Amino acid sequence: MQGVPEVFDDARDTARFFRPAHRKGVECYRAHIVRHAFEPHSHDGFGLGAIETGVERFRYRGAEVLAPAGSLVHMNPDELHTGRAETATGWRYRMLYLDAQVVEEISGEGSWWFGDAVCEDAAAAQRATALLEALWTAREPLAFDSLLAELLSVFRPQARIGRAVQRGGAPRFAPVLEYLRAQLAERITLEELAAVAGLSPWHFLRSFRAHYHVTPQQMLMALRLAEAKRQLAAGKPPAEVAAATGLSDQAHLTRAFARRYGVTPARYQRQVRGT
Incomplete structure (x- = not known):
């Protein structure tokens, strides 16, 4: 569209989305953000991902949160959050957005939720990053779904089962x-x-x-x-x-x-x- 750029203001900022044709309620995302600052927004499903390099700063549930390299990121559905780089070279990360019903079907457990948005666990983050990358290159639906189940198992230790107590109001x-x-x-x-x-x-x-x-x-x-x-x-x-x-x-x-x-x-x- 005339007057509206198709790319970020800073050429170093990149972001891509991907949805598998065979599996509804699943969206893959990867990005390297240096200058862009994300305004408050939410996602329909869970946001599960890992920080590969750099540090992200975002506002979540009224608090400023830092997610350094080697961190897992896990956000509950419909939670508003922002996002910007804390380091001069930005941060590189990968995310998977999953409808709650998909999480329940894959895990066999209902009512997942996460108390904290960030978990610093270098080994788990490295494993999650590898699996998130593999999802982009999986050529067969069975391979994709197998990787998806394995990725959820990485995040299962951080998840709580059962409804979270609603905050006041x-x-x-x-x-x-x-x-x-x-x-x-x-x-x-x-x-x-x-x-x-x-x-x-x-x-x-x-x-x-x-x-x-x-x-x-x-x-x-x-x-x-x-x-x-x-x-x-x-x-x-x-x-x-x-x-x-x-x-x-x-x-x-x-x-x-x-x-x-x-x-x-x-x-x-x-x-x-x-x-």
Whole structure:
């Protein structure tokens, strides 16, 4: 698109996505990021990965977290986070995004969750990196699935089984998130959201921000872009996706998508659909 770059501002920043045709709910990702700073965003499924070189800094659950080389990274579904390099040469990493249902089917265990986002374990991180790389080059579905099961076994020691105790405020704000998801294409007011939560507008904003560590608008944008990602992967044209998710036009979608996922919508769509 005219005026919108297809690549990062810094040529050293690279990111690629891949989805296996035979296995739904699985997305592979690898990147080397030096200058780009990811805005708050989330993923539908678990984010499981490893830091190969450098150090990443990201905000997760209201805290600043460092993930050095030799670390495993494990994020729960729908958890907002950012991302930027802590070191001058950036950080190189690989991730696998898995729907919770896929994790349950592969592991035979329900309700995985992770208490911490980072585990410094050089041996496990090295093994995870090798398996994540192998997933990109697996030519047969059986080989891919075998590697997938082996990779989950690397992360199993860090996983907890059973529902995590919800942090304060979650029951009150759950209807707010559902309302936001149902109204992605609409102009939403603070008063509307406050009414859903049963609070006065500014009390709601303060409470929401204290719980999620982002403003309601930032949460709305994260939800919009997560839905845009789903629709792009399904093959919908970017212009239609922009309209369906409440973004002003395709250029707005392109800028917002790249800030959160590191690639433009068109490039992401080509990568995951193999076109």
